[in-house]
Amino acid sequence: MTPPKRQRRLPNQEPPPPPPPAPQSDEDKEGARPDPERLYVIGGDGERAPLDLVTLVVAHAEPKPSTTPEQAAVLRLCAAPLSVAEISAYLALPFTVVAILLTEMLAAELVQARAPIVRQALPDRSILEAVMHGLQKL
Numbered sequence: 368m369t370p371p372k373r374q375r376r377l378p379n380q381e382p383p384p385p386p387p388p389a390p391q392s393d394e395d396k397e398g399a400r401p402d403p404e405r406l407y408v409i410g411g412d413g414e415r416a417p418l419d420l421v422t423l424v425v426a427h428a429e430p431k432p433s434t435t436p437e438q439a440a441v442l443r444l445c446a447a448p449l450s451v452a453e454i455s456a457y458l459a460l461p462f463t464v465v466a467i468l469l470t471e472m473l474a475a476e477l478v479q480a481r482a483p484i485v486r487q488a489l490p491d492r493s494i495l496e497a498v499m500h501g502l503q504k505l
Contacts, residue, residue, distance in 0.1 A: 418466050420452040423481045437468055
């Protein structure tokens with residue numbers, strides 16, 4: 368493959384005029400994008416389970432032939448506990464779509480959702496003092 372040949376502009380040569388603007392449709396005039404993002408359509412009645420990004424999800428069963436591809440993927444991923452954020456990242460789906468999908472799966476008892484383990488915000492003061500005294504003795 369050969370690269371294209373470059374042409375030098377002469378100093379008295381003007382650049383070609385810009386192409387005329389494309390005619391705008393009604394959608395473009397209103398500010399809508401001409402190439403819309405992909406829409407995700409997953410059933411749901413509008414009611415969502417109280418899930419957040421750190422909620423842990425664990426599968427209860429193996430995927431059945433009647434499950435949707437997204438549900439089967441979630442069931443395979445969640446053999447070990449995963450957060451909703453990780454599921455969303457692995458499936459490359461937005462959080463809202465994953466939340467709706469998990470709500471349906473929770474209703475069908477295919478998965479179980481657990482709150483994450485909350486660790487104590489600060490360690491005990493006596494431990495910190497013991498560490499500080501130990502470091503001072505060094």
